[in-house]
Amino acid sequence: MATTLKDVAAYVGVHPSTVSRVLHGKENLKISKKTNDKILKAVKELNYVPDFTARALRMKKSFTIGLIVPDILNPYFARIVRRIEQLGFDNQYTVIVCNTEEDQEKELLFLNQLISRGVDGIILAPVQENSDHIVSLIEKKTPLVLIDRIFEDIKVSSVITNNAESVIKAVSHLVNLGHKRIAFLRGQKNIYTIINRLDGYNKALKKFKLKRNTKYIVGEGFEFEDGYAATQKLLELKPLPTAIISSGGDLVTLGAIKAIKENGLNIPKDISLIAFFDSLYAPFLETPLTTISHFRKRIGEEAFNLLLKQIESKRKVPAKTVCVDTKFEIRKSTTKVKS
């Protein structure tokens, strides 16, 4: 049995409430130095640790936040999660991380679990098949911050990245190298991020007056195998694309690389590759990758701060969307088009 407030109080010979007051000591005006010291000493001696559960129940504040992401194995989310945990630690918040694996049902389950545990707020990268539960969360005034993926018709604080612009920059780079047939490996479908990247792709085609070939847009999933399969399909096409932009993240890109290699093609000699890629392995790959990467720590920080503001402010904080830039790094996977 752990020692409680009551134990400490009995030990010193005061009332539990006095001990409680000393421990929080907002207005020290109201406690005699003598008992204060005695209590502090007793706390040490008895090795008293406050019971967070009881406190949470009483104060209706758990000093816990929930963080729901698709998958912590994804280096993109891993880094964001790490940063948020760090900031949580610094600010006395515990963070509970949940992995949806892009499963909408799990997201809902986790959300309820977190609510039931009385978290003070939630940071969520939603699966985006459905948004009803998110709306109802907002209605209940649960502090909430969306990352990466937002619903354009729902007003809520969020942190996103400038996906469209990143792709335009990438296409521009390829165009400068003489590429005209640029394929787009979408990765997952129907996700805000991907939709925007695709949007950037389309805009770029228009801007640089390139012909749009629907067959050059492939990919439905976010796993290694999805990238592999989609790229396979791509490489069976008649006029082969001379470049691919992989927007599905690290795993999808790895799958794409495997497919390209298996088709006896060389990166970048036969085909150039630009990828949304966040792991630090990019420079060490067989062909060091030209990448679009994220300032992941920054994203974590923005999200945490946005949430903390909501939690700690008594009044409703107006929704705010922060957009974080991406980083374009040219390495060896892009080169001039074969003439």
Add this chain to the structure above:
Amino acid sequence: MATTLKDVAAYVGVHPSTVSRVLHGKENLKISKKTNDKILKAVKELNYVPDFTARALRMKKSFTIGLIVPDILNPYFARIVRRIEQLGFDNQYTVIVCNTEEDQEKELLFLNQLISRGVDGIILAPVQENSDHIVSLIEKKTPLVLIDRIFEDIKVSSVITNNAESVIKAVSHLVNLGHKRIAFLRGQKNIYTIINRLDGYNKALKKFKLKRNTKYIVGEGFEFEDGYAATQKLLELKPLPTAIISSGGDLVTLGAIKAIKENGLNIPKDISLIAFFDSLYAPFLETPLTTISHFRKRIGEEAFNLLLKQIESKRKVPAKTVCVDTKFEIRKSTTKVKS
């Protein structure tokens, strides 16, 4: 305000305790189907979600476990964490993940935080500078499982891997390729895992009658830069080693690769490399790596099960140490020694 048991009870016209019973329905023998249904219906209608905090306080059981690892960005731990979270989810436990960053003080802080939050048990990959807090944890009978790193003089359930044997296998492979000057890039010092790997290295040298050169044993840290610096030092040595075994994990190995490249050396032509490496990028690197990797999911499972057994058993469960095998995969980073 969320709806409570009381609200539901009032709505139906029964006593709160009845609602509670229905919701847990152990022995349904004791509740009339009629009220049961009425209550269930009310729960739905009022969208009642039980308050975990209150329940935890009352039952002295939080359905939460703590998981403390050095760093979730490390693919080794990331996968283990993911698996444990998954199993937690399946078993109705929430898991709180903490990253020590190899900081002993942080470990202690996290431990106290977890205790204070009333976790039902803890899985810990300790920093291993100190073990007092772990001993006192055991004395308090907190269910505990150590992973990866254990203290030989402390009896507690744990999951480890057969480090020494893995290295012997690696050395054997190199010896078969004709290598005689094999260096050992330790990575971090004074960690159970590393000590054992080094031990395996020494045993292997003896077994294969290779001369031991203290200068061939380098490395003190677990970061990219540590691997880079240690390898630099190694490559300044007079008779260059013909092979390196990197025992410091993914980041250290990446650092080593960078150093080797910068010295104008080729893997494996000039120098062979075997690494403890767990990310799935290994086959995609410039030189696909010959690796010793872990069955990380398995490790997570063993740890979780060991913990769950302790948590759910009423009587003390005898400490048990599970050893999980490693996987040796030969790729392109090892070859016959130059003659």
Add this chain to the structure above:
DNA sequence: CTGTTAGCGCATTCAT
């Protein structure tokens, strides 16, 4: 079968 009572450990309001 169901209501009553009690209390987990704490913070807080009201006394004094």
Add this chain to the structure above:
DNA sequence: ATGAATGCGCTAACAG
């Protein structure tokens, strides 16, 4: 400056 009383939401022991 401190004690007493109350209750957060829930479960469990005991009645009936």
